[in-house]
Amino acid sequence: MKVIIVKDQNEGGKEALKLYENEMQNGAKVFGLATGSTPITTYEELVASDLDFSDCVSVNLDEYVGLTPDNDQSYHYFMNEHLFKYKKFKHSYVPDGTNMDAAAETARYDKIIEKNPIDLQLLGLGRNGHIGFNEPGTPFDSTTHKIKLTQSTIDANSRFFNREEDVPKEAYSMGIGSIMTAKHILLEAYGDKKAEAIQKMVQGPVTTDVPASVLQNHPNVTVIIDEAAAALLDRSKLN
Numbered sequence: 001m002k003v004i005i006v007k008d009q010n011e012g013g014k015e016a017l018k019l020y021e022n023e024m025q026n027g028a029k030v031f032g033l034a035t036g037s038t039p040i041t042t043y044e045e046l047v048a049s050d051l052d053f054s055d056c057v058s059v060n061l062d063e064y065v066g067l068t069p070d071n072d073q074s075y076h077y078f079m080n081e082h083l084f085k086y087k088k089f090k091h092s093y094v095p096d097g098t099n100m101d102a103a104a105e106t107a108r109y110d111k112i113i114e115k116n117p118i119d120l121q122l123l124g125l126g127r128n129g130h131i132g133f134n135e136p137g138t139p140f141d142s143t144t145h146k147i148k149l150t151q152s153t154i155d156a157n158s159r160f161f162n163r164e165e166d167v168p169k170e171a172y173s174m175g176i177g178s179i180m181t182a183k184h185i186l187l188e189a190y191g192d193k194k195a196e197a198i199q200k201m202v203q204g205p206v207t208t209d210v211p212a213s214v215l216q217n218h219p220n221v222t223v224i225i226d227e228a229a230a231a232l233l234d235r236s237k238l239n
């Protein structure tokens with residue numbers, strides 16, 4: 001795991017842009033994308049750059065079950081607002097939260113991932129170490145599945161909703177096994193609320209209790225974090 005420590009999230013976005021530029025120069029065409037507050041500066045940098053994604057495909061990690069793409073809390077909506085309305089992709093895939101047939105939707109999404117092997121997968125990190133919506137306990141070989149959000153994730157996400165009861169309780173998420181098929185993984189995390197999860201992910205045991213710890217088993221992972229998120233790391237043991 002290559003860990004890059006930056007001053008703040010803005011600088012993190014600039015570091016991430018360099019990585020996208022490098023990957024595209026090397027022929028990357030399929031980008032796994034993430035939502036949340038973490039990747040926002042990365043998307044700002046991509047939007048401001050001259051990178052051309054019109055020949056590329058994007059595959060998003062997850063979507064809330066029950067939210068339509070025009071719901072401003074859906075991840076479809078988020079992606080349109082932050083990236084897709086500025087940068088055109090040949091095709092952009094996001095799980096369909098309106099499909100209540102979970103077996104059909106997860107099988108459909110797995111086929112999409114299979115047909116579009118991911119060159120670079122962007123990830124944020126949940127406070128409890130989740131990636132995508134793969135909560136603690138999710139098997140490392142999981143493919144796309146429907147999950148029930150943990151209370152800690154519902155609490156964290158409730159800041160985006162008017163009332164806690166409006167926060168969706170379920171989501172479709174790419175599995176940990178699907179994420180691990182990406183050729184290169186970029187995980188970003190900012191702020192002191194992520195420090196514990198970062199320490200466990202980078203320097204703790206590999207365990208399903210901390211889903212992101214699985215990344216220790218991947219040969220090509222770049223981690224971009226700020227000083228606050230790096231606070232609990234033993235820096236003498238990095239890289």
Ligand SMILES: N[C@@H]1[C@@H](O)[C@H](O)[C@@H](COP(=O)(O)O)O[C@@H]1O
Pocket residue numbers: 034035036037038039061062123124125126127131132133153
């Ligand atoms: N499903 C998303 C994750 O993909 C994201 O990484 C996490 C952290 O969000 P934030 O970046 O806002 O801290 O939140 C949600 O649970």
